[in-house]
Amino acid sequence: MILRRFMRHRLAVAAAVILFLIVVGSLVGGRFWTYSYDEITDNYSTGPTWQHPMGTDGVGHDVLAMVLRGAQKSVQIMLLVAFFSTTFGVAIGAIAGFYRGFVDSLLMRLVDLVLTIPSLAVLLVLSRRVVGGGGGGWFWLAVIIAALVWTQIARIVRAEVLSVREKEYIEAARAAGAKDRRIILRHILPNIVGSIIVAATLTMAAAILIETTLSYLGLGVRVPDTSLGRLVADGQTAAQTRPWLFYFPGLVIIVIVLCVNFIGDGLRDAFDPKQTRVRA
Incomplete structure (x- = not known):
């Protein structure tokens, strides 16, 4: 039933197809x-x-190849942030909402x-100190972002668990x-999975924008690697004379963020049992 509702949301389906192609590509x-x-x-x-x-830059690099590489790093960071922040946020929110009392107060x-x-x-500060010029620098960047964006998921999950x-x-x-762990894992979380998925999609959109901002400022993915934010930063000075480097x-970036938001909108409608109108 949820899948049928989502499939009737044509904009969300189109966004899912486009995002899938971008991720695979x-x-x-x-x-x-x-x-x-x-x-x-x-x-x-x-x-x-x-x-x-997509043209070439002043050194002779193929822009399409650089965009593919930049999208790869940006997508990897986005997915890792979504995984880490959702996992930690769900755990904190579920424990706080289920046990309440002192545990709830401490975690909140x-x-x-x-x-x-x-x-x-x-x-x-942290990205300047721990993100290196290559190797696993992008991984630690994802960890840092996840450590700061899990709170919204935790609050959403806590509210759902309390209900x-x-x-x-x-x-x-x-x-x-049934033990507490079984109740949480088998009876509570499966019944709030819709809210968790929607929150995770919003986190994905926020993650790629944060990564883009840091890379634009030169504090994200470093040379010799690249990301979409770094490509935008490198191409801004040539936006008037060589616009393909910037645009x-x-x-x-714009397409990825819009697709994620449209998918989240479609999932929210699909998981909402009171939703009767399907938007195109």
């Missing part, structure tokens, strides 16, 4: 493209052609503490002798 497309992202060709600062669909004060931290300042834990089937499971990576 970014992860494996670079292996099949003619040029590597760090390969120098004989064409310098040429506009889009059949040989170079932790959430409040993280929310009071100036996220951008912390990201700027669900009072249902009759939870009381029946408790009366049957192609920027367009990919």
Whole structure:
């Protein structure tokens, strides 16, 4: 039923297809493209052609190859942030909402503490210290972002658990002798999975925008690697004379964020049992 509702949301379905193509293309497309992202060709600062669909930069790098590589790193960071923040946020929110009392107060004060931290300042400081020029730098960047964006998921899950834990089937499971862990994992979380998925999609959109901002400021993915935010930063000075260096990576960022938001909108409607109108 949920799948049928989602499939009737044409905009969300189209966004899912486009996002799937972007993710697959970014992860494996670079292996099949003619040029590597760090390969120098004989064409310098040429506009889009059949040989170079997105043109080349002043050094001779193929822009399409660089966009594929940049999208790969941006997508990897986005997925890792979604996984880490959702896992940790769900765990904290479920424990807080289920046990309430002192445990709830302690965990929610932790959430409040993280929310009071100036996220951008912390990201700027930590990314400068722990993100290197290659290797696993992007991985630690994802960990840092996830450590600061899990709080919204935790609060959403806590609110949902507080509502669900009072249902009759939870009381029946408790009366049957089910342990707390089984109640949380088998009876509560499956019934709030819709809210979790929607929150995760919103986190994905926020993650790629944060990564783009840091890379744009030169504090995200570092040379010799690249990301979409870094490509936008490198191409901004040539936006008037060689617009393909700026607009192609920027367009990919916009498309990814819009697709994620449209998918989240479709999932929210699909999981909502009171939703009767399907938007196109």
